[in-house]
Amino acid sequence: MNLFLKRSMMAAALICAIWTPPNASAQPSWLQAEAIQAVLQGAAPIQPGVRLDIPAVTQDGSSVQVSIDVDSPMTPDDFIDRIHLFALDNPSPELIELSLTPLAGKASFTTRIRLDQSQTVVALARRSSGEWLAAARDVRVTVSGCLSREGTYRSEQLMQARVRVPGQGRQGAPMEVRTLIQHPMETGLREGPDGAIVPERIIERFEAAIDGEKVLTAHLHRAMAANPYLLFMIAPERSGELAMTWTEDTGVAATERASFEILR
Amino acid sequence: MTMNRNLTRRESLKWMGLAGLGAMTGFPSLSLGGDAPSGHIVVVGGGFGGATAAKYLKRLAPSLDVTLIEPERRYITCPFTNLYLGGVRSFESLWHTFDELRDELGVTVIHDWAKDVDVEGRRIQLSGGESLSWDRLILSPGIDIRWGDLEGYDEAAAELAPHAWKPGAQSRLLRRQLEEMEDGGTFVLVAPDNPFRCPPGPYERVSMVANYLKNHKPKSKILLLDAKDGFSKQGLFMQGWERHYGDMIEWVSRSNDGLVMRVDADHLEVETEFGTIHKADVLNVVPPQKAGFIADRASVTDASGWVPVKPRTFESQLVAGVYVIGDATQAAPMPKSGFVANTQAKVTASAIIADLRGLPPVDPSWANTCYSLITPDWAISIAGVYEVYDELIREVPGSGGISPMDVGSVFRKQEAENARAWYAGIAHDVWGTRSLS
Ligand SMILES: Cc1cc2nc3c(=O)[nH]c(=O)nc-3n(C[C@H](O)[C@H](O)[C@H](O)COP(=O)(O)OP(=O)(O)OC[C@H]3O[C@@H](n4cnc5c(N)ncnc54)[C@H](O)[C@@H]3O)c2cc1C
Numbered sequence: 001m002n003l004f005l006k007r008s009m010m011a012a013a014l015i016c017a018i019w020t021p022p023n024a025s026a027q028p029s030w031l032q033a034e035a036i037q038a039v040l041q042g043a044a045p046i047q048p049g050v051r052l053d054i055p056a057v058t059q060d061g062s063s064v065q066v067s068i069d070v071d072s073p074m075t076p077d078d079f080i081d082r083i084h085l086f087a088l089d090n091p092s093p094e095l096i097e098l099s100l101t102p103l104a105g106k107a108s109f110t111t112r113i114r115l116d117q118s119q120t121v122v123a124l125a126r127r128s129s130g131e132w133l134a135a136a137r138d139v140r141v142t143v144s145g146c147l148s149r150e151g152t153y154r155s156e157q158l159m160q161a162r163v164r165v166p167g168q169g170r171q172g173a174p175m176e177v178r179t180l181i182q183h184p185m186e187t188g189l190r191e192g193p194d195g196a197i198v199p200e201r202i203i204e205r206f207e208a209a210i211d212g213e214k215v216l217t218a219h220l221h222r223a224m225a226a227n228p229y230l231l232f233m234i235a236p237e238r239s240g241e242l243a244m245t246w247t248e249d250t251g252v253a254a255t256e257r258a259s260f261e262i263l264r
Numbered sequence: 265m266t267m268n269r270n271l272t273r274r275e276s277l278k279w280m281g282l283a284g285l286g287a288m289t290g291f292p293s294l295s296l297g298g299d300a301p302s303g304h305i306v307v308v309g310g311g312f313g314g315a316t317a318a319k320y321l322k323r324l325a326p327s328l329d330v331t332l333i334e335p336e337r338r339y340i341t342c343p344f345t346n347l348y349l350g351g352v353r354s355f356e357s358l359w360h361t362f363d364e365l366r367d368e369l370g371v372t373v374i375h376d377w378a379k380d381v382d383v384e385g386r387r388i389q390l391s392g393g394e395s396l397s398w399d400r401l402i403l404s405p406g407i408d409i410r411w412g413d414l415e416g417y418d419e420a421a422a423e424l425a426p427h428a429w430k431p432g433a434q435s436r437l438l439r440r441q442l443e444e445m446e447d448g449g450t451f452v453l454v455a456p457d458n459p460f461r462c463p464p465g466p467y468e469r470v471s472m473v474a475n476y477l478k479n480h481k482p483k484s485k486i487l488l489l490d491a492k493d494g495f496s497k498q499g500l501f502m503q504g505w506e507r508h509y510g511d512m513i514e515w516v517s518r519s520n521d522g523l524v525m526r527v528d529a530d531h532l533e534v535e536t537e538f539g540t541i542h543k544a545d546v547l548n549v550v551p552p553q554k555a556g557f558i559a560d561r562a563s564v565t566d567a568s569g570w571v572p573v574k575p576r577t578f579e580s581q582l583v584a585g586v587y588v589i590g591d592a593t594q595a596a597p598m599p600k601s602g603f604v605a606n607t608q609a610k611v612t613a614s615a616i617i618a619d620l621r622g623l624p625p626v627d628p629s630w631a632n633t634c635y636s637l638i639t640p641d642w643a644i645s646i647a648g649v650y651e652v653y654d655e656l657i658r659e660v661p662g663s664g665g666i667s668p669m670d671v672g673s674v675f676r677k678q679e680a681e682n683a684r685a686w687y688a689g690i691a692h693d694v695w696g697t698r699s700l701s
Binding site for chain 2: 055056057058059060062063140142157162163164178180182226227229
């Protein structure tokens with residue numbers, strides 16, 4: 001490209017920047033969503049900074065797997081301290097907020113969410129320096145002609161948790177932790193068989209700590225899929241015990257513990 | 265002259281079946297156009313999609329040159345493979361041939377693999393060394409297995425723990441293993457996450473295996489480990505299982521640790537997400553899938569491994585002049601079924617003919633019915649009709665239906681009869697053969 005062309009393009013870009021009214025700018029429309037602005041408070045996030053992995057087409061909106069992965073050294077000076085996830089056209093857009101410490105070793109997690117309809121899913125991540133990163137994906141939700149969904153929840157299993165923590169790891173190599181708790185995550189929007197609204201009842205908090213030191217805390221909202229699932233990372237320096245606690249909105253809690261050995 | 269040709273064309277509309285309903289409204293406008301279309305259409309795959317496409321291209325426009333490429337001389341259907349496994353149908357009854365296409369419709373049938381596609385030069389290379397040029401290309405290659413996606417499950421593992429999700433030697437192997445299993449053994453089926461070929465297929469399979477075990481090895485158990493928390497016609501299946509097989513079948517949902525992460529085919533063991541090891545006597549793994557490899561060679565797949573298509577015509581979104589139908593496509597909410605592949609083929613055949621004549625495609629409409637047999641005399645079904653709305657495919661509101669819960673054996677038996685009639689009817693529509701036995 002010759003210099004002249006380049007200059008005139010720059011000039012054109014400049015004019016655009018001057019003439020575009022602030023609200024109709026090149027910014028993606030999801031950035032203007034109320035739920036997003038409530039978190040960003042006017043800050044302009046960097047894109048792309050977050051890998052947001054979610055199927056473009058999903059046949060079952062009641063449980064859609066989503067993975068978030070942010071590049072970060074996760075050292076005490078430079079780590080990701082918060083991650084938020086939204087489904088903008090759900091009855092309530094907030095899905096989950098995670099607060100992380102460097103003990104996680106990697107700013108990465110996988111969970112399952114509900115999508116009421118085809119829409120945009122947005123992830124925001126904050127660096128410990130205060131800077132925001134963001135990613136968005138459009139997801140189409142269909143219900144396949146050969147798929148019809150029925151409840152799979154049994155009350156006697158309520159609050160039963162499953163965890164998988166590697167028994168052994170190496171110093172400096174993050175390990176994967178998988179967790180799931182049996183819970184219907186009643187949205188408070190559904191009618192029961194008697195026609196009355198089934199009241200909201202959800203797991204609202206998940207905490208993971210190694211020997212009393214926090215790895216992550218998650219706030220869950222009602223659009224998280226039933227049987228909340230969370231896969232996350234830990235990078236402990238030495239052998240110890242990971243404690244995981246789920247708390248229901250009734251105050252009832254369940255705890256699981258697993259010890260691991262760290263080889264040097 | 266022209267009148268005559270138009271008459272033939274109208275006649276042929278009779279054969280378009282359900283999908284033709286939508287096409288019919290727009291089709292008469294075709295007859296206003298000029299001459300009979302000419303050109304060479306190459307169709308890859310002689311299954312539900314490909315064989316139907318070849319047939320209806322010739323029926324609607326006998327002036328076209330149509331070549332079908334299919335390695336097998338005998339096509340074996342997946343539909344009713346489960347009945348073969350259940351001991352209620354012979355293997356030979358699933359075979360079909362290409363005689364009608366070749367001898368009666370004048371399709372050139374080449375028994376070879378399509379190896380590579382040159383989309384710019386509009387040529388296709390066959391394994392035997394031949395190369396053909398096309399004016400329009402239709403791919404209906406079905407599925408390929410994503411080998412290695414599920415740890416430990418590769419082609420060698422499938423010789424010990426068959427998938428039997430592409431018919432042929434794999435189905436025979438699984439049948440032999442069932443025959444050799446001791447009474448009191450455990451049959452384990454690993455079911456994949458969406459999307460995959462035939463959403464109710466794994467559940468019909470355990471039903472038919474249960475039918476065999478109940479009659480021959482009644483102390484045996486069936487464990488269904490699922491990567492999903494729900495499945496097609498779930499309530500109806502579970503009601504049928506309980507009624508006919510008591511507690512023989514246990515379904516483990518993903519949230520109950522049903523997701524299998526690793527297969528050890530040598531020991532017939534699988535390991536779940538949360539570390540449970542299940543030991544099988546017969547292990548049937550339905551693995552993750554993708555579009556048949558020729559779709560990759562034609563550059564029509566996206567990162568998902570499936571083919572995005574333009575809803576009205578099923579022309580590839582990525583390569584002009586290449587049409588893809590059947591299981592290889594992303595056509596949700598239409599399921600990956602033989603019934604759907606058959607109606608997609610008819611819509612696409614009419615769209616290609618319209619295009620060759622310089623006319624816009626007609627408004628499409630597709631249909632599906634999936635029957636599942638729980639016993640030879642107890643079947644359930646789900647049906648739907650699909651259309652394009654807002655440039656996306658959707659199920660026509662209120663069109664769908666599913667068998668009612670809690671009905672008695674007369675109703676279910678009638679559905680089983682309907683299933684058999686459906687098989688005979690569609691086989692005749694696609695290959696001109698009802699069943700060889
Ligand atoms: C157990 C089971 C039960 C099922 N039951 C039902 C049912 O009851 N009803 C129903 O509607 N559907 C059923 N299905 C689904 C049905 O089998 C598929 O949806 C259907 O076969 C899809 O048609 P297709 O044309 O896309 O692929 P296929 O029918 O698989 O045809 C693809 C053909 O392409 C050929 N091919 C592939 N690659 C090449 C190449 N490179 N060159 C040349 N040829 C190639 C293959 O040899 C094959 O013959 C069932 C499936 C399974 C596994």
